[in-house]
Amino acid sequence: MYGEAKAGAPTRHKSTLEKWSSDFRWQERVREREAEIAAAQLEAIKQTAPITGYAIYQKRIADLNQLAETLKAEVMDPNRRWTTDSHWEGGVNSGELVETHEFNAPLVTQYRGVLGDIAAEMGERKAAPEPPVPTSPVAAGLPAHMLAPSFLAPYRDIRAAGHTEYVFNGGRGSTKSSAVSMFGLELLLANPDMHWLAVRQFANTLRDSVYSQIQWAIGEMGLEDRFRQVRSPLEMEYLPTGQKIYFRGADEPKKIKSIKPPFGYIGILWLEELDQFKGEDAVRNIEQSAIRGGDLAYKFKTYNPPRSANNWVNKWVAVPDPQRLLHKSSYLDVPPEWLGRAFIDMAEHLKEVNPKAYEHEYLGEVNGTGGMVFENVVLEPITDEQIAQFDRPLQGMDWGWFPDPLHFAKMHYDAARMTLYIYGEYRANKTKNRQAFDDLISKGLLSLDHLLIADSASPKDIADFRSFGANIRGAEKGPDSVSYGMKWLQSLAKIVIDNERCPHTADEFMNYELERDKDGDFISAYPDKKNHSIDSTRYATNLHWRRGGE
Incomplete structure (x- = not known):
């Protein structure tokens, strides 16, 4: 201001500043700006806050209201609304001490912020009340x-x-x-x-x-x-x-x-x-x-x-x-x-091809006496002529070393008749992957042109077979996958096993029973023992029962 005085600028007396304040409508502008900020805050809350996110606590509101009232009194007080200062204007010998008044913007900003807090909390509660609790x-x-x-x-x-x-x-x-x-x-x-x-x-x-x-x-x-x-x-x-x-x-x-x-x-x-x-x-x-x-x-x-x-x-x-x-x-x-329609068609089809399975699965009938899991197994020769007609062989692998063996199974699924034909197996203990692969090739069991689905719990073994040239992938698993796969096998019209070609498979399928509790009663659980050919069969048919059969 000293430089302005020297340049002949007019002195800013109190009356001048007060007139400027009136001209600039500061009170109305503050209120307008407060309303804009409150509206913006409320809109942001509506967009981002859940209904229960702004629970109103009485102490919080009381404190905010008290602070708002205090600030309001200070803003309305002329001695607080304007801050007083003074400076010397004029020359050293002919100048004078001039009192100046500056608008107290920080005080108004603080007041406006408190009003925003109150508007946010009370406004949100009015706009979006909690849903009432059902009484009856x-x-x-x-x-x-x-x-x-x-x-x-x-x-x-x-x-x-x-x-x-x-x-x-x-x-x-x-x-x-x-x-x-x-x-x-x-x-x-x-x-x-x-x-x-x-x-x-x-x-x-x-x-x-x-x-x-x-x-x-x-x-x-x-x-x-x-x-x-x-x-x-x-x-x-x-x-x-x-x-x-x-x-x-x-x-x-x-x-x-x-x-x-x-x-x-x-x-x-x-x-x-x-x-x-x-x-x-x-x-x-x-x-x-x-x-x-x-x-x-x-x-x-x-x-x-x-x-x-x-x-x-x-x-x-x-x-x-x-x-x-x-x-x-x-x-x-x-x-x-x-x-x-698809569900009903599947039920009616099973009713035609396997009435006993239909009664159990779809009607909930208890139609068995023992704990045998597979009552649809048929042991009979599968001829070379039949095998020659199987154009899409299914191949499954259950990894093992000792005492659990490695087991490979080969089969064909006739979807129209819901019949599974198992005609090839390979079983070995303490056999390295390279040797097992070579054995499968030399015996004419593993087809490199068709998919081999193996237990996905052994990614290293899968990687080994893939490096040898096998078209291999891990089985899709998930919660209840064992139960679902077993029930799918049980629902088939027939599981035909050539017991000459697949003696281990025939033995396991024919003798596999449910688990028992301590009282000797059967429970609906499948024992994880003497089931290597059964697991291989589940893996081989994995893509069929995972999509509900076809």
Whole structure:
């Protein structure tokens, strides 16, 4: 300012500055800018923040309001709105001390920021309130069209609390798992102190089964925005109440015992694929570990009945229990449009070529007595003339050294007749990959023009065979892949084995039985022993059963 004074510039007195302030409409401009900032912040919040992201706490709002009032008083105070300073204008002998006033921009900026905070929090709450917690979801009930007709009677019983244990068995496509996923959700919403535990025998099968099934039910019931769904670890939370849905495998029992809900208790238990659990005692231990506290609990058990009447679950369910409701269903009880034409065609085709397998798989019938896994094996010669007609040979390899052997299998699949012909095998112990490859070539077993599918657990062995010239790849695996492959083999009309050409294969297929529990009863588990030719066969047919057969 001293330089301006020397140049003849006018002196900026208080009256001049106040007139400039009025001309520039600073108060109106501050308010306009505040409104712009608040609107921008609110829009950003709407775009990025979830409904529950701006929970309003009374202390936070009170503090903000108090600070806003304090700043407002200071902004409106002329002695605070303008900062006072002074400087000397003029010459050394003829000058004078001039008082100046500068607009207090930092103070107004701070006030504007506080208003923005209040607008963001209170404005967001008004714009996007939390969804109300359902007070009586059971009263509304599930729409009838969401359940197959055969499940309406059990549904009414559940709503009336007629039983505490509900056992649903049946064949493929009976929608029993879909029904239970919706029953469980309704019970969860109706009982805000209950939590839900879903269990499979193997933890690695949870994500693609019960978790996905409950996820589907949440979507069907229009509850997506009320559930937080976490994949690692597998868990769901009902946001209005904080109720949890837990997922555990029976092969990790400590993780079941360690569940500690934040409040209430586990009052809903779902055991999916019940026949795969290790017997009645194992199931009872899970129930005792999971259900602790509370006056009421619901147990749901779903499964496809094992073929053998001697399986533990078939024996268990045959003993009446007054607290248990037993329900049986099949795809014939379901509206056809729910299943699709392809599903029904597959069922009808199996009915024609293998009625016994159809009755078991699709109708859920128990039509066996022992624990034999493959009742469709036929031992008969496969002639050279037949083999010459097999234009697309399937080849499988199960790696081994000792005592487990390396086993190669060669076969042909007649999809139209659902018949598998096994006509070539090679088995060796303590044999290096180079020697095994040379043996297979010299014996005319391995075809380099056709795909060889091997156990993918041994990538080094696969790499060796590929370097030797084999057209080889690893088998596609995943949760339940063993069970699915075995059931596909069981569903075939026939597995024809030439026991002269393939003595090891014939022996294993004819004598392979389900595992037994400690009481000697069969369980729905496949023993991992004396099954090298069976594994090779699963690998060879991997591309067929992985896509549902063809």
